[in-house]
Amino acid sequence: MYLRRHIRRFQDRLKYGRRKGQAKWRSLFAPYRGDEVVALDIETTSMDVKQAEILSIGAVIIKANRVKTSTGLAITIQAPANLPAESVKVHLLRRVDLADGLPLEEALRKLLEFVGNRPVLGYYIAYDLAVLDKSMRPLFGFGMPNRSIDIVSLFRRRLSARAMHDCEMKLGFDDIAKQLQIPVVGRHTALGDAITTALMYVQMKSGRG
Amino acid sequence: MSLLQNINTRVVPFSLLNAEELSYMADHMDVGYFQKGETIITGGGASEGLHLILKGFVCELEAQDQNSSHTLVHYGVEDYFGAWSAIRGKALHDFVADEETICYILPAKHLLELIYRNNHFGDYFNNLSVQQDLLANNNPDLDMAEFMLATVDTSCMRTALVVDAKSDIEHTTRLMREQRADSALVQRGKRYGMVTRTDLLNALVLDKLPTSTPVKDIANYRLITVEAGDYLFNALVRMTRHDIDRVVVMANGQLRGVVELAEALSFFSSHSHVVGMRIERAGSVEELAATAADMEALIRSLHTQGVKVRFLMDLLAALNKRLMAKLFHLLVPEDVIPHVCLVVMGSEGRGEQITKTDQDNGLIMRDGLDWPKGPEIMREYTRVLQDIGFPACPGNVMVSNPFWVQPISEWTKRMQDWVSLADEDSILKLSIVVDAAPVAGNPALYKTSRNWFFKEIQQHRRFLSAFAKVATVFDTPLTILGSIRERSNGVDLKRGGIFPIVHGIRTMALQYQIADHNTFARIAALVDIGVLPQRMGNELQEAFGVFHLLRVKAELGRLGVDTQQPGLQNRIDLNDLDRLEKDTLRQAFHVVKEFKKHLALRYQFGSGL
The missing domain is CATH 2.60.120.10 (Jelly Rolls)
Structure with a gap:
């Protein structure tokens, strides 16, 4: 899946990064030169990419050891035709809560403007990107153009680097937060999880403890 | 979120x-x-x-x-x-x-x-002086000033209990009790007579009249009245003058109600929003200017009615402050206001002026505030204030001068430099600056720099000594025999009396971190914390009041005659004073002399007296 996304990203870049007329999006495909990262999280109706519909998007910019919560992005999206009871229980987003939501296309447009060509960071980010790509392609013709960083692989690499094979690897979201001693901010809201993920990242990047 | x-x-x-x-x-x-x-x-x-x-x-x-x-x-x-x-x-x-x-x-x-x-x-x-600031906000003297601006209206008067001419004492007493009234008005044709509780008591007990006596027979028909809309202060003056507890409020010959002494007095403590209603309501610079003109007339009339100088100063300070704040809000964009703080300095900061004195003001800005239009707007501010009747400061201590418009770190750095230099110019500038009071914008900027300075100054004992010494540079105009020494052009009240007190008290206030600006208030605070003997505190306040009273007298007496002549407004001719005034003035100078000795001892410099 990772390889497939890589290839499609490459194709997108060839196609949209150069073609005139699409100037608006061209900068998205330029290589990123800054030092910022965007932590991203989406809440969806299902864990199966094929069935999943986006309910809300949260994103926050990380610069050095700062999480720019003041400019965080929090979008809810108009309720999809089917809103499974299971997802309501997890995210506590009922149909009424999504009533004021944005249309999907506008929400994705906002997300692209917010993220730009910065790398995106997330907890099992591949899933989030797969759902975003799937929703984006029919509307824009391309998927999320960004390089991705997965907090889980960062964490796993860190554990193995410290030769801690003997202890059981716990890779749940809350487990990682706990082991990194990160306070969990607003669990199961897109922005809250994005902020917590951002803090995990900052901690692992700059922390020694 | x-x-x-x-x-x-x-x-x-x-x-x-x-x-x-x-x-x-x-x-x-x-x-x-x-x-x-x-x-x-x-x-x-x-x-x-x-x-x-x-x-x-x-x-x-x-x-x-x-x-x-x-x-x-x-x-x-x-x-x-x-x-x-x-x-x-x-x-x-x-x-x-x-x-x-x-x-x-x-x-x-x-x-x-x-x-x-x-x-x-x-x-x-600003944890250093939270309590002080809270106290400063509830300054009772300010209430006094605001009280004087309150007018006689429904908020302070009560509806009169009116009985007809046939009512007897019993019926009237019953009604008064039911309505909790202290007095009743008897209507007799078009005239009204007043019956108070005391009248009823006297009639029954002393004159032994039966309870069936009609009240019209014991009522007093020479009513003392005020017009609705008049200053509540005037109602109070009238009550004091006639030694009565209530006045009747009339409007165009119609009875409106009664103002009771107790209620008028209760305004002292509870009333705090009437001041400058007109100033607040002014929507343009022109309207503000009109209000400013009226202020002067108000001060004069209050002075002639014998209001204490101290309250006059408070009143004028309160009004000027509102006026300057209002003008600031009219000229400065709303989104800039939280990031700047307009301060008035010198005598204006202390709230010790009777006539409109020179503008002494400055602006503290947040560090890194981007406000390119600032200088232009500040020049405009100074110009309009001048039009309204606040003369330009001869020393150019005004916001139109970029020197006095600085970010907070520059202000504090500068004050630090002045303290370490401690030369004449630095001390003069510091004297102006430490009396600064916030007028408009965000007072937190002012409080922060003040608290910083309070801390900073503690490490400079030597400086305080040099600072205090300035209070003694002018001679006290007393002869060796203890009588007032007069020069050909009169006695200089400012140099001889006002300045030493202001400056000495200012030094002590600085040392003991007194947040008040006003000299009277500073003295009271210094007495409260026990660093100034009670007796000396009282004497200083009285003496300070005397100097100001005489100065005001001279100033208002001369107003419009020759105030243009510089330096003259602080001089008085002893021949203009009566015996009592001369005597009081002499005593006041003696208090100053005593205080200078006290300072010399406290800050350990030769008194040079």
């Missing part, structure tokens, strides 16, 4: 914020992560804003020499730091993460916005 979940909003200072302010705060906070040992704020450097610890420990360190430092304060979860430094523009000490630390950071810009909306919140970070 979700960030608020992790903030304990039930503890101060965050409990002081309402829901809207809290969400403003949450919306503008970033999260910072610091490693163990990482310096979050460097002493002498800038603080980004208010830091609220979400997790971890932070130490505030005071550097002792190159390599060592000792910990002043530990901050743990839910503690906050850096707010004061952020407003001040520069931190005093290092703040270092003692373990891995995550904190919320509210940038200085937004912190100031929040403080501007909610003053109590801001006072919390």
Whole structure:
């Protein structure tokens, strides 16, 4: 899946990064030169990419050891035709809560403007990107153009680097937060999880403890 | 937003914020992560804003020499730091993460916005003198001033109990009791007569009249009245003059109600919003100018009615302050106001003036405020004030002069330089600046720099001594035999009497961190904390009052005649004074002489008297 996304990203870049007329999006495909990262999280109706519909998007910019919560992005999206009871229980987003939501296309447009060509960071980010790509392609013709960083692989690499094979690897979201001693901010809201993920990242990047 | 979940909003200072302010705060906070040992704020450097610890420990360190430092304060979860430094523009000490630390950071810009909306919140970070500031806000003298501006209207008068001519004593007494009235008015044709409780008591007990006597027979028909809309103060003067407890309010010959002494007096403590209603309502510079003209007439009339000088000064200070604030708000864009603070300095800052004196003002700005139109607007401000009748300052201490419009770190740096230089010019400038009082904009900027200066000055005992000595540079105009010495052009009240008191008290206020600006209030505060003997305090206040009274007399008497001549307004001719005044003045000078000796002893310099 990772390889497939890589290839499609490459194709997108060839196609949209150069073609005139699409100037608006061209900068998205330029290589990123800054030092910022965007932590991203989406809440969806299902864990199966094929069935999943986006309910809300949260994103926050990380610069050095700062999480720019003041400019965080929090979008809810108009309720999809089917809103499974299971997802309501997890995210506590009922149909009424999504009533004021944005249309999907506008929400994705906002997300692209917010993220730009910065790398995106997330907890099992591949899933989030797969759902975003799937929703984006029919509307824009391309998927999320960004390089991705997965907090889980960062964490796993860190554990193995410290030769801690003997202890059981716990890779749940809350487990990682706990082991990194990160306070969990607003669990199961897109922005809250994005902020917590951002803090995990900052901690692992700059922390020694 | 979700960030608020992790903030304990039930503890101060965050409990002081309402829901809207809290969400403003949450919306503008970033999260910072610091490693163990990482310096979050460097002493002498800038603080980004208010830091609220979400997790971890932070130490505030005071550097002792190159390599060592000792910990002043530990901050743990839910503690906050850096707010004061952020407003001040520069931190005093290092703040270092003692373990891995995550904190919320509210940038200085937004912190100031929040403080501007909610003053109590801001006072919390200026912890040095929270109580003093709270006290200053409830200054009873200001109430006095505001009280005098209150007018006779429905808020202070009660409906009169009117009985017809046939009512007898019993019936009237019953009605008065039912309606809890202290008096009743008897209508007799078109005239009214007043019956008070005392009248009823006298009639029954002393004159032994039966309870069936009609009240019209015992009523007093020579009513003392005021017109509705007149100053409540006038009603009070009338009551005092006639030694009565109530006056009847009339409007165009119609009875409106009664003002009772007790109720009029209760305005002293409860009334605080009437001042400058017209100033507040003014929507344009022209309307403001009209109000300013009326103010002078008001002061004159109050003076002729025998109002104490001290209250006149308070009243004028309160009015001028409102007027300047209003003008500031008319000219300065709304989004800039939370990031600047207009201060008035010198006598205006102390609130000790009777006629409109020169403009002495300056502007404290937030560090890093981008306001390119500032200089232009400040020039306009000075110009309009001048048009309204505040003469330009000959020393050019005005916001039109860029020297007096500076970011807070520049102000504090400058004051530090003046203190270490301690030459004549520095001392003069400091004397002007330490009397500064905030008038418009965000008072937190002013309080922060003042508190910084209070701390700073403690390390400069030598400076205080040099500063205090200035109080004795002018001779007290007394002869060896103790009578007043007069020069050909009269006695200089300012140099001989007012200045030594103001400056000496100013020095002591600085040393003991008294937040008041007014000399009377400073004296009272110094007596309260026990550094000035009660007797000397009282005498100084009286003497200070005498100098001002005589000065006002001379000034108002001369108003419009030759005030243009510089230096003259502070001189009085002894021949213009009567015996009693001369005697009082002599005694006042003796108080000054005594005080100078006291200063010389306290600050250990030769008295040179």
